[in-house]
């Protein structure tokens with residue numbers, strides 16, 4: 001595996017997905033910075049209509065990807081984990097990956113969940129016969145044999161998961177170096193990559209351990225719902241154990257609030273609580289609850305291509321931007337300073353990562 005900062009992934013021209021009621025007329029909670037600096041003189045009169053405004057914002061968002069972001073000096077391997085199901089791991093993996101690729105990075109998504117939801121969302125076939133990450137982990141196939149390019153987003157690749165992977169937790173137990181098989185596969189991957197994003201299953205078994213050994217950064221999506229922090233202590237304990245025994249580089253670099261509904265007091269309470277516990281690891285951008293985000297996978301697309309002007313697409317673009325600009329592993333954290341974000345906070349708390357979390 002190598003990172004080659006000189007090989008810029010050319011900007012993709014995402015295929016515009018079906019226009020949506022949400023982007024056409026619904027209230028768009030657009031992250032500040034998008035669209036706010038558009039000169040009114042440059043807009044044709046049509047942009048005063050809701051559809052025109054949405055189209056303008058989509059173009060604006062995609063133009064912004066052309067600004068380019070700093071590309072990491074070394075490949076950043078990021079493990080998207082939370083042993084709770086349904087918190088937005090897969091959604092976050094594929095949409096952050098697509099956003100980073102649209103920003104010009106070369107990104108590999110490794111689907112490590114036997115459900116294969118990330119593969120589906122990226123439009124990658126993952127029926128039982130497809131060469132998959134199972135073959136890599138259990139049969140020691142090279143990763144390059146199973147990686148496929150994602151149509152529509154240049155620079156984005158996927159190692160799919162098939163249902164075979166469900167048996168891998170057990171099959172791995174008797175194999176040599178069972179915890180580090182994914183790490184070895186990634187290290188032997190020859191193609192230049194800026195980011196590897198690993199979508200974990202909702203458990204803390206050997207598959208997730210393989211991801212934690214392979215990565216340097218843990219990204220934890222937290223759903224802004226009841227019991228958001230429940231079980232996180234277990235994950236953090238696992239991260240500590242893997243760091244102590246198998247992978248000294250491992251750290252929680254990023255917490256992302258997902259399915260944020262600013263209209264509810266619950267969401268803001270959860271957000272507050274998460275920021276109190278985690279402080280600076282929490283991205284300032286949170287992901288709103290968005291119908292477009294949940295619809296995109298059924299079209300085999302990320303929200304970035306399905307509806308690039310939607311609030312969901314814009315927030316994932318902004319979250320990716322924030323991630324790219326700060327917390328580069330082994331390097332200096334680049335201070336990210338977006339425009340103020342309404343109800344989003346930037347409190348830095350001195351609490352330790354696991355304090356108060358069960």
Ligand SMILES: Nc1ncnc2c1ncn2[C@@H]1O[C@H](COP(=O)(O)OP(=O)(O)O)[C@@H](O)[C@H]1O
Pocket residue numbers: 084085086087088089090091092117202258259260287288289290291293294295312
């Ligand atoms: N921001 C969002 N707005 C609306 N629905 C979402 C959002 N994020 C995720 N979802 C939906 O929630 C469900 C669970 O998300 P998913 O990413 O599959 O979670 P996980 O991988 O943690 O199990 C999916 O149906 C997904 O489409």
Ligand SMILES: [Mg+2]
Pocket residue numbers: 089090091113117200
């Ligand atoms: Mg998932």
